[in-house]
Amino acid sequence: MTTVLPHSAYLTARLLRATGRQPAFVVIMLIQPMIWLLLFGQLFKRVVELPGFASGSYIDFLTPGVVVMTVLFTSGWAGMAFIDDMDRGVMDRMLSSPVSRMAMMISSVANQAVTIVVQGLIVVVIGLLLGASFSGGVLGVLIMLVAAVLLAAAFASLSNGMALIVRTQESLIGFSTMLTLPLSFLSSAMMAREAAPGWIQTVSSYNPVDWTVVASREALSADPDWSAVWPRMGGLLVVAVVAVWLATRAFRSYQRSM
Structure with missing residues (x-):
């Protein structure tokens, strides 16, 4: 345990520096959530006229959903960094050194957390500029970001674990797409649960993506139902911890196949 924290800090700094050296990626990372909020906000703004929408503003409703969708489509690609390290031989050198395997996973999650917080704040600012009203204030935004980071930790870990198993970009892309798209549409990210078919409502109650959306919306509301938050x-914390643990065990599978 004494080595996990310093190793995690060092490896996180390495990943953040690598991200900073890719200006195009940084620009895309910042612009993507803005585009989603602007496009979806205009395309579906009249759906609030359907039964089930407590808010008269679709931007109020959509903002937490866009934050969560950003989590899925950002953290789902986390394993690409592992595959890049494998292709360049960096992974083998790291695994033959005393570096903590848990630190390698935690640093990837921490890198994703920084990205998600920045993107989440951008979505909040754009939402405010578009007329959104977050009655939950700073506390509500903070809870939404914490929920988003926990979900990102789970998905980034799954992406990393799968990268260690499949070891090809094409397979990881297929896995990420297969996982993120259904979970997005089986949640209330863009549509109120009450307006969805009954079977989707049932499935969404077991969906961590929906947990994140519901907790975020409640925390941002004027009168939060904390029993729902x-x-x-x-549950998100448990899922994140389990995902990190399982993904760390995938290092053994990778080493056995070397």
Whole structure:
């Protein structure tokens, strides 16, 4: 345990520096959530006239959903960094050194967390500029970001674990797409749960993506139902911890196949 924290800090700094050296990626990372909020906000703005929408503003409703969708489509690609390290021989050198395997996973998650917080804040600012009203204030935004980071930790870990198993970009892309798209549409990210078919409502209650959306919307509301927030936050924490643990064990599978 004494080596996990310093190793994690060093490796996180390495990943952040690598991200900073890719200006095009940074620009895309910052612009993508803005485009989603602007396009989806205009395309679906009249759906609030359907039953099930508590808010008269679709931007209010959509903003947490866009934050969560950004988590999925950002953290789902986290394993690409592992594959790049494998292709360049960096992964083998790191695994033959005393570096902590857990630190390697935690640093990837921490890098994703920084990215998600920046993107989430951009979505909030754009939402405010478009007329959104977040009655939950700073506390509500903070809870939404924490929920987003927990979801990102789970998806980034799954992406890393799968990268260690499949070891090809094409397979990882297929896995990420297969996982993120269904979970997005089986949640209330863009559509109120009450307006969805009954079977989707049932499935969404077991969907961590929906847990994140619901917890975020409640925290941002004028009168939050904390009994709906804290159990979902606890569930996200459990899912994140389990995902990190399972993904770390995937290093063994990679080493056995070397």
